[in-house]
Amino acid sequence: MARRNTEIDEEKKSRSVLFLLSAVALLVTGLWAVWNDNISRRPWKIFQYEFRNLEYKRAQDAVGAESARLEADPQYEDLQKQLVAARQSLTEGETARQIADRQARLAALEKRLAVVDLDLRFVKSELEEAWYELDHAREFGQPEEPRRARIDKLEAHRVETKKQYDDLTHQKEQLESEMKELQAGVKTIEDKIADVSAERTKLEQRLEGMVVLHVGPLKMLQVPRIEQAVIEEYDRNAYNQPIARVDRCVSCHSGIDKPGFEDQANPFKTHPDRDHLLSKHPPDKFGCTPCHDGQGASVNSVAQAHGDVPFWEHPLLRGEKVQARCNKCHMDVADVDHADHIAMGQKLFENLGCTGCHLVEGLEELPKVGPYLRRIGAKVDPSWLTRWVTNPHQFRPSTKMPNFLFAPEQGTAVAAYLLQASTKESQEWLAQYPAPPGVDARNSTLVARGQQITEQIGCKGCHAFAPGEHGPRLGAGVDEAANGADTGAGLRTSKDIAPNLANIAEKTNGRWIFHWLKNPRHFSPVSRMPSLRLSDDEAAAVTSYLLTLGAPKPEPPERLAALARPETIVDGEKLVRKYGCAGCHDIPGMENESRIGVELSAFGGKSVEELFFGDRYDVPRTWDDWTLNKIRTPRVYATERIEQVMPQFDLPDEDIKELRVFLTSRNEHVVPVKYRYKPNDPAQKQIVDGERLIAKYNCSGCHQIEGKGGFIRAFYQENLSLAPPILYGEGAKVQADWLFNFLKGPVPIRPWLKLRMPTFNLSDEDTNVLVDYFTARARKDIPFVYVDTGAIAPENIAAAKQLMSPDYFNCFSCHVQGDKNPEGPPEGWAPNLAMAKHRLNPDWILQWIHDPQKLQPGTKMPSFYPGGPDDVFGGDEDRQIRAIRDYLMVLGLPEGNRAGTQVAQRPPAGR
Amino acid sequence: MHRLMLGAVALLTGAMLAAPGSAYEGVDVADGGSISGDVKYQGDPPAPAKIVVTKDNEVCGKEKTSPDLIVGADKGIANVVVRISNIQKGKKLAPATTPPTFDQKGCEYAPHVLAFPAGSTVQILNSDGILHNVHTTSTANPSFNQAQPKFKKTIEAKIDKPEMPIKVQCDAHGWMHAWWISEDHPYYAVTDAKGAFKIADVPPGDYELELWHETLGKQTQKVSVKAKEDAKISVQMTKK
Structure with missing residues (x-):
């Protein structure tokens, strides 16, 4: 019973609340599931939805603005008025009356036409019948005559009716065309309006295209979807x-x-x-x-x-690091727009000597960036050397040489080793290059002349001469004051490409300076410093001037005495080896040292877990922060147990960020060839190699090359025609073999320049790299040209002589002609035209004469065309320009010896 | 209403695009006053520099006086550009009835300072009959460098935009240089050999007068113009 009772009790119970709650829970869960699946886990849908609305709103605004523009346009308003007038006329006015008249006439005409048409058809039928009867009569031998007569009669009737029919049809067509014309007024205006408002129609169509569904007044835009x-x-x-x-x-x-x-x-x-x-x-x-x-x-x-x-x-990748992938596909980032950070990062990395200690794939073979130390004993003052090694930034904050944070006795030890190891080669050099006569730092006339020479021949294209002054810089143009923070080891300042020569007399002596100026290669076979082809007198004057910059500062005798102690030398050797000095310098006894730093080929791909932060819990755990702090203070992560040896560069943060972009680019990912920029174009590599040499020899300290550089021009703002020539499209301008020979042994081209193109003593390989660079930059596929001067038409020579004469273009008013100089001061002169045949590309000459300002904006050479004389070749300007070019190709050659002269010869070195 | 407003905005934008920055408006000036006066050298003027000519002597002569600074007997400075720098409204910038002429005579430019309304076509003459070139250094207008050989008696140069100053030089004769002033309003003058100038038909108001000389630099001066009256002004300039 009890059991049954229970059951009855159960049946009596209501579960509606539970059911309700469950139903609500199910509904809520269901809604949540839909919401979660469609919205909260798909945040991109919201973005896309917002964007589509924004886009629609923009398109609507565009239509509105265009409508407003049209309504304000008097032409549109006028057309609208014309349209209304035409439509009105069509329904109520004169046009309507005329149309009604035509319509009435047309109706009458059509009635008549219908009658005639019927008649014509009947006649045709009757004719068929008559012909049949004629055939029938023939078959059965009945008389043909009456039947033929009937045919003739009917035919006459048909012709008559047909004529009426044609006539009426013609009248009808005419009426119809008249009506069309009357109605066409409206159509023509409608077409014009469509033309004027075409833009609005386009915008409206675009707007309509965004809507996928209209539901009454509601519009539905494209449903968000994954775009990939x-x-x-x-x-x-x-x-x-x-x-x-x-x-x-x-x-x-x-x-x-x-x-x-x-x-x-x-x-x-x-x-x-x-x-x-x-x-x-x-x-x-x-x-x-x-x-x-x-x-x-x-x-x-x-x-x-x-x-x-x-x-x-x-x-x-954020900020400047967004450029860190450019060089995956573009080899020549220096030549790519929007890739300035990565290009600068790479330039800094290569030129600061990072590769001396760190192996980086693709940069294994770069030359050492530091000076040649095999003869250091003949060059520097030992006192200066001990100070320099201990902290180079104290003497010269803008030097590329980093600070190894040596204790004074460590600095002495390194100096001791370097002096000892270089003794033999230093002595040999000194024996060969005796003290020069004529150097006298106390002779103020000589010193003044020396200073004048340094200012005139172009030394300032590379070197600064006063403390705090900067020559062309390697990285950011940041000064101590602007960049603030003293890192404890020195100020962070931008680095100069070439040494600042302030206090040079503290470092070295007159004998060395003199011979170095005469030919740097005699001292250092790997130096970047060129010869300025100074005479002995000039070199003595410059040396005298440089000796007035600073004075020797001897160290205390005990420090100098330590230099000769064998145990100091042994300590020094250990330090030189440990700190990897041979990565940047050629040092006797250190020829087989390998790089001491870690390989950086895949450094950009390192995860935070792989980076060692030491005890620095204050540095945020990101790659960016680790790297920034590492380059700022290289030994920041050293701990009690873990020593770090990387030296202090004291770079401005701007440069560190550029370096970081370059380091980010170093990872293991290799982009497939099909995505790379011109993978098979040799020009890419030629440009990269050329830029590297241009940076090494600092060509752009003087020349503005393809729009970049030209540091020394700042000194010639008063008269830029005295500044070094701008090299813009040089590869298209000059003949390849001329350029090769010129780079090997420069000859003066512009007699008015006091600046000297130095002799860089480039190897054949390097010279070819530079020629290839200019050829590649000018997109010239074929570097060599041949002009058959024997085939030049004599009338071209005659015309050119006339054109170039004083009564016409008077070219030699400014241009030197062989050994004949123009009148006036040399700064008003222009290059020797007798050089053109060996120097200039014949095609380039045509373009140059055609429009010199286009090839070199701001050039002194004026435009002569359009505006050539009418009395030469009947005013045919292209022929005149060709004639001048042809003449330039033989100008200066002896008259009888012109035929068959080869203009462009392959260089003796071969290519 | 909405459409009308949009239309107004569109019209305004259009007007602004058509004339960026140049707010000068040409109107009829009935009761205009004038500004006249002179520019004098303060202190003792330096002796005029001499240029020794070593080229084309038969045409150019042997020696020239530098046109950099010409001070007359009573210290009046020639070739000073005097202009109202802040005028918004005034008489219409009438196109020159005869185009501005710029001659090369005796290897000197005449005039040394040439002022004209923007949009003028300068007629460049070569009275010398030897090769000259006309090389301008311009920022607002395109620079050009045009040769003018003996057979070319006249060349033309259209200067569309207001700009001051445009330097003109001859590369064949290094000492030859001149200045062009292209204006977008008519209130400018260049001082004569006595340093005198006059600017007429100026609507009454307070203005800023700008004086520019190639070697003495720029100077400004406040001036009040009353209807139908002449505002007399005397300015001194000197080497800084």
Whole structure:
């Protein structure tokens, strides 16, 4: 019973509340599931939805603005009025009356036409019948005559009726065309309006195209969807098989490839310089992460998509680091727009001597950046050397040489080893180069002359002469004052390409300076310093001047005595080996040393876990912070147990950031050949190699080359025609073999310049690299040209002589002609035209005469064309220009010896 | 209403695009006053520099006086550009009835300072009959460097935009240089050999007068113009 009772009790119970609660819970869960699946886990949908609305709003505004413009346009207003008038006339006015008249006439005409038409058809039928009867009569031998007569009669009737029919039809057509014309007024105006408002129609169509569904007044825009780019074979999997990379960045960054959203914040912003960057890197082919990194496939959250999550190895590249991927495809970043940071980073890395200690793939064979120390004993004052080794920044803050933070006795030890190891070669050199006569730092006339020479011949293209002054710099143009912070080891300042010569007399002596100036290669076979071809007198004057900059400062005798102690020398040798001095310098006894630093070929791909922070818990745990602090204070992560030896460079933060961009670019990812920029074009490598030499020899200290450099021009602002020539399109301008020979042994071209193109004593290999560089920059595929001077038409020579004469262009008013100089002071002269045949490219001469300002803006050479004389070749200017060019190709050659002269010869060294 | 407003915005934008920055408006000036006066050298003027000519002597002569600074007997400075620098409204900038002429005579430019309304076509003459070139250094207008050989009696140069000063020089004769002033309003003058100038038909108001000389630099001066009256002004300039 009890049991039954229980059951009855159970049946009596109501579960409605439970059911209700369960139903509510189910509903809520269901709604949450839908919400979560569609919205909260798909944040990109919100972005896309917002962007589509924004885009629609923009398009609407554009239509509105265009409508407003049209309404304000008097032409549009006029057309609208014309249209209304025409329509009115069509319904009520004169046109309507005329049309009504035509219509009435047409109706009458059509009635008559119908009658005639019927008649004509009947006649035709009757004719058929009559012919049949004639045939029938023939068959049965009945008389033909009456039947033929009937045919004739009917035929006459048909012709008559047909004539009426044609006549009426013609009248009808005429009436119809008249009516069309009357109505056409409206159509013509409508067409004109369509023309004027074409832009608005286009905008309206675009607006309409954005709407996928109209529901009454509601419009539905495109439903958000994943937008992705598949970059085939861009990555490799663990089995080294090519796999595609998928980038879905555009799912949120909807405006990235659409113009007009430049003013928006991310993610809707248009890509900066989109026209240029995205047209060359279409996002559907290149995606986004090849340049920007991040986690392209992820769309679940901003942090995930940008790769700012643990264990993702390629987080989004921000700020200047966005350029760190340019060099994966572009070899010659120095020549690529928007790649200035990576280019500068690489330049700094190479020229600061980083590769002396750190191996980096692709940069294994760079020459040592420091001076040649095999004869150091003949060059420097021992006291100065001990101070310099201890802290070079104290003597010269802008030097590239880093500070090894040596204790004074360590500095003495290193100096002791260097002096001892170089004794033999120093003595040999001294024996060969005796003290020069005529050097006298107390002779003020001589000193003044020396200073004048340094200011005139171009020394300032590389060197500064006063403390705090800067020559052309290696990196950012930042001064001590601006960059602040003393790191304890010295001030952070930008580095000069060549040494500042302030206090040079503290460092070295007159004998060495004199011979160094005469020919640096006699002292150091690897020096970058060129010969300025100074005479003995000039070299003595310059030496005397330089000896007035500073004075020797002897160290205390006990320190100098320590230099000769064997145990000091042994200590010094250990230090030189430990700190890797041979990475940058050629040092006797250290020929077989290897790099002491870690390899950096894949440093950019290192994760935070792989970086050693030592005891520095204050440095944020990111690659960027680790690297910044490391380069700022290289021994920052040293601990009690772990020693670090990297020296202090004291670079400005600007330069450190550029270096960081370069280091970021060093990772293991290799971009497949098909994505690289012109992978098979030799010009790429030629430009890279050329830029490297140009940086090494600091050609751009004097010359502005392809728009960059020209430091020394700052000294010639008063009269830029006295500054070194700008090299712009040089490869197209000069003949390759001339350039080769000129670089090997420069000859004066511009007699008015006091500056001297130095003799760099370049090797044949280096000279070829430079010739190839200019040829590649000028996009000239064929460096050598041949002109058959024997084939030049005599009338061209005669015409050119006339054109160049004083009554015409008077070329020799300014140009030197062989050994004939123009009148007036040399600064008004122009290059010797007798040189042109060996020097200038014949095609270039044509372009030059045609428009010199286009090839070299600001040149003293004026434009003569258009505006050539009418009495030469009937005013045919192209023929005149060709004639002048032809004459220049033989100018200066003896008359009888012109035929068959070869202009461009292959250089003796061969290519 | 909405459309009308948009239209107004579009019109305004259009107007602003058409004339960026140049707010000068040409109107009829009935009761204009004038500004006249002179520019004098303060202190003792330096002796005029001499240029020794070593080229084309038969045409150019043997020696020239430098046109850099010409001070007359009563210390009046020639070739000073005097202009109202802040005028917004005034008489219309009438196109010159005869185009401005710029001659090369005896290897000197005449005039040494040439002022004209923007949009003028300068007629460049070569009275010398030897090769000259006309090389301008311009920022607002395109620079040009045009040869003028003997057979070219006249060349033309259209200067579209207001700019001051445009340096003109001859590379064939290093000492030859001159200045062009292209103005977007008509209130400017160049002092004569006595240092005198006059600017007429100025609407009454307070203005800033700007004086510019190639070697003495720039100087400004406040001036008040009353209807139908002449505001007399005397300015002194000197080497800094």
